[in-house]
Amino acid sequence: MAKELEKSESGNGDLRSFPKVSRNENGAFDIAVGSSDTIPALLGMKTPDAANVVFCSALEALGTGVDDAGGMASAMFAELEPRDAIEAMLVVQITTTHVAMTKAAGKMTHQTMTRQRESHERAMVRLGRLFTTQMDALKKYRRKAQQVVRVERVTVNEGGQAIVGDVTASKG
Secondary structure (H helix, E strand, O other): OOOOOEEEEOOOOOEEEEOEEEEOOOOOEEEEOOOOOHHHHHHOOOOHHHHHHHHHHHHHHHHHHHHHHHHHHHHHHHHHOOOOHHHHHHHHHHHHHHHHHHHHHHHHHOOOOHHHHHHHHHHHHHHHHHHHHHHHHHHHHHHOOOOOOOOOOOOOOOOOOOOOOOOOOOOO
16 A cells, blocks of 8 residues: 555645545555544544445445546545544445436437437436435534524513413414
């Protein structure tokens, strides 16, 4: 394994490190990391074994495309900065969905037969919806549960009663 890390320029000027990914002559992944805690830190995970499995699952999901998109998958962890295992798994799903969608777009562009072109177009539409759903899931998960506490002044005179909660009038 090489000891060199790729650098990625983010929008705010920070330089972020992420592992360089390639395949060796045996078809196995070569992942260049600086230390054993590089991948867990990148994925926001606490255990190296789990982080390595999640990271490698992202690469496996790309299949033969890892040579082209492996660096992107690695860089997406640096870009989206997952904070825990759930977020890391969502980043894997989002990345692989994006790659599948762009591959379908490329295949659609080069089709001359209408039936095949429409098939790739349908795949793109489904993958686009899935991508949006996955992004919404990540946003919702990051937002966590938001509790709203509203305090209003209520005056109850002697002998009166107060109701706490929503009150709706019934018909009839």
